Amino acid sequence: MYIVTAKEMYDIDQFSMDRVEMDGSMLMENAGREIAQRVSSMINFEQALCILVGSGNNGGDGFVIARTLLNMGYKVTVLQVVEDKKIVGHAAYHKRLYLKCDGILKQLNEINDVQEELNKEDVIVDAMIGIGVKGDLREPLYSLVNQINRLDNLVLSVDIPSGLPTDEGVADFTAVQADHTFVIGAIKQTAFIQHTAPSYGKWECSSIGFPQAAFKQLEMERKVWTKAAFQRTFPERSEYDHKGDHGKGLVIGGSSNMPGALGLTTRAALRSGAGLVTAATTDSVIKRIASFCPEATFVTVPEINGHLKYGNDIDYKGFDAVAIGIGLGREAASRPVIRHAAAAKIPLIIDGDGLTHLKADLEVLDEREEPVILTPHPGEMAMLLDLSVKDVLMRPFHYAKKFATDHGVYVVLKGAFTVITDPNGKQAVNTTGNAGLAKGGSGDVLTGIILAMIMQKQSIFEGLCNACFVHGKSADLLIQESHSQHDLLASDVIEGLSLVYRTF
Ligand SMILES: NC(=O)C1=CN([C@@H]2O[C@H](COP(=O)(O)OP(=O)(O)OC[C@H]3O[C@@H](n4cnc5c(N)ncnc54)[C@H](O)[C@@H]3O)[C@@H](O)[C@H]2O)[C@@H](O)CC1
Numbered sequence: 158m159y160i161v162t163a164k165e166m167y168d169i170d171q172f173s174m175d176r177v178e179m180d181g182s183m184l185m186e187n188a189g190r191e192i193a194q195r196v197s198s199m200i201n202f203e204q205a206l207c208i209l210v211g212s213g214n215n216g217g218d219g220f221v222i223a224r225t226l227l228n229m230g231y232k233v234t235v236l237q238v239v240e241d242k243k244i245v246g247h248a249a250y251h252k253r254l255y256l257k258c259d260g261i262l263k264q265l266n267e268i269n270d271v272q273e274e275l276n277k278e279d280v281i282v283d284a285m286i287g288i289g290v291k292g293d294l295r296e297p298l299y300s301l302v303n304q305i306n307r308l309d310n311l312v313l314s315v316d317i318p319s320g321l322p323t324d325e326g327v328a329d330f331t332a333v334q335a336d337h338t339f340v341i342g343a344i345k346q347t348a349f350i351q352h353t354a355p356s357y358g359k360w361e362c363s364s365i366g367f368p369q370a371a372f373k374q375l376e377m378e379r380k381v382w383t384k385a386a387f388q389r390t391f392p393e394r395s396e397y398d399h400k401g402d403h404g405k406g407l408v409i410g411g412s413s414n415m416p417g418a419l420g421l422t423t424r425a426a427l428r429s430g431a432g433l434v435t436a437a438t439t440d441s442v443i444k445r446i447a448s449f450c451p452e453a454t455f456v457t458v459p460e461i462n463g464h465l466k467y468g469n470d471i472d473y474k475g476f477d478a479v480a481i482g483i484g485l486g487r488e489a490a491s492r493p494v495i496r497h498a499a500a501a502k503i504p505l506i507i508d509g510d511g512l513t514h515l516k517a518d519l520e521v522l523d524e525r526e527e528p529v530i531l532t533p534h535p536g537e538m539a540m541l542l543d544l545s546v547k548d549v550l551m552r553p554f555h556y557a558k559k560f561a562t563d564h565g566v567y568v569v570l571k572g573a574f575t576v577i578t579d580p581n582g583k584q585a586v587n588t589t590g591n592a593g594l595a596k597g598g599s600g601d602v603l604t605g606i607i608l609a610m611i612m613q614k615q616s617i618f619e620g621l622c623n624a625c626f627v628h629g630k631s632a633d634l635l636i637q638e639s640h641s642q643h644d645l646l647a648s649d650v651i652e653g654l655s656l657v658y659r660t661f
């Protein structure tokens with residue numbers, strides 16, 4: 158499923174109409190009918206429905222929904238929120254059809270008490286503005302949206318909640334708070350931004366006949382990583398495989414006050430399918446984590462004040478990939494460890510404190526030819542880019558892509574919606590996981606899963622997407638079956654991996 162900006166959606170639309178010669182009013186009919194079907198499955202014939210219709214094509218969709226539901230036998234009223242002369246083009250055509258089917262239409266400016274009028278309705282369908290919104294809502298829509306948001310009625314938005322921007326990067330907005338949004342054609346970027354996503358309520362996306370070629374002509378691919386994508390790309394195991402076929406991974410990190418992190422990464426890598434995992438860390442960390450990951454092997458790294466020192470004697474030969482930085486601490490003496498790892502000719506994952514050291518040494522990225530994967534949370538992404546966390550949270554797609562393409566690396570920008578970006582700017586969003594993952598250790602587990610995944614027979618990008626999928630899915634299944642968001646621990650997520658593998 159594609160994730161689009163407003164411009165990309167209009168490009169898809171234009172391509173379908175100009176190049177494939179699809180008729181605009183037919184697309185509108187498809188959209189309206191599809192949504193009407195879905196609305197009808199959520200309501201009953203006793204309920205009163207009010208369809209709020211605006212001036213653009215979003216309003217046009219509203220007229221099709223109104224006519225379809227009316228003809229199915231529902232109690233429908235259209236409340237037109239703009240003057241007649243503003244309804245033009247395909248929307249005007251569908252308005253005519255609705256009226257010729259004896260549809261009831263009221264004008265917003267002719268209603269004395271809007272609140273009272275809305276109170277009479279059980280269900281509000283919001284087809285006032287779609288992706289064509291420009292700037293802050295103007296009156297009378299601004300007040301109307303605030304009134305809708307105070308109601309208890311079921312509110313269903315068409316394509317996008319009216320007033321909400323399609324693209325990331327907007328700090329303040331007034332928009333309909335939908336219970337459910339019926340997205341048309343492709344899901345919009347703001348469905349994955351922390352402060353705008355809640356406006357959508359639950360959402361589902363319907364296909365209305367846009368041709369695949371219309372999506373393919375987009376400059377860059379940005380998709381939701383779905384269960385189907387996971388199942389299509391996740392590598393199958395053969396009966397004849399042996400441990401060497403599933404990769405030999407190295408994890409480097411740990412320090413006296415953060416020994417557990419490396420243990421979580423090591424165990425997660427083993428549990429998610431790595432053939433062999435070696436942890437390179439200080440003697441005291443090895444002593445503390447060895448019993449937690451008995452299947453791992455260990456390499457002792459010299460230490461200074463409980464932290465790894467230099468790291469120039471770590472031997473990378475024979476390993477298929479390395480993950481570094483987990484629980485490493487920010488001691489200056491540990492910085493060269495990153496530089497040495499960057500010289501190893503195998504895929505490199507840099508996580509946690511490793512990212513802080515990397516920031517002081519960014520040019521090591523330019524010298525590498527093998528894949529580099531960075532796994533920042535928004536705070537670390539902000540640090541790498543000299544931005545505020547707020548900036549990153551507002552434009553995660555833009556900033557992750559900027560860093561990935563500027564430095565030729567993969568970026569896994571962690572969050573409620575983790576954004577995975579490849580060095581060319583291709584992006585995917587993982588939607589599994591829940592608030593139970595917002596805890597210490599959860600990132601360390603993800604790094605271990607990533608290490609295991611990128612050593613299997615799948616592309617690095619698919620491996621990263623599948624790692625995030627599996628990590629979130631483990632947390633989701635645990636919460637369904639035996640845990641709650643409150644008590645879920647990172648170590649539970651490792652044990653939950655077997656649930657994921659068995660379920661899928
Ligand atoms: N072929 C197509 O073009 C299709 C379009 N579709 C629908 O069309 C929508 C996009 O249609 P449009 O481009 O006509 O735009 P919209 O219908 O989203 O909105 C444009 C209208 O909103 C008003 N408006 C914009 N900003 C405002 C603000 N800040 N305050 C108050 N009013 C404001 C403008 O006056 C304009 O008339 C999509 O979201 C989707 O619902 C679907 O029907 C599928 C096919």
Ligand SMILES: [K+]
Pocket residue numbers: 215283284285286287314315316317318319
């Ligand atoms: K809308």
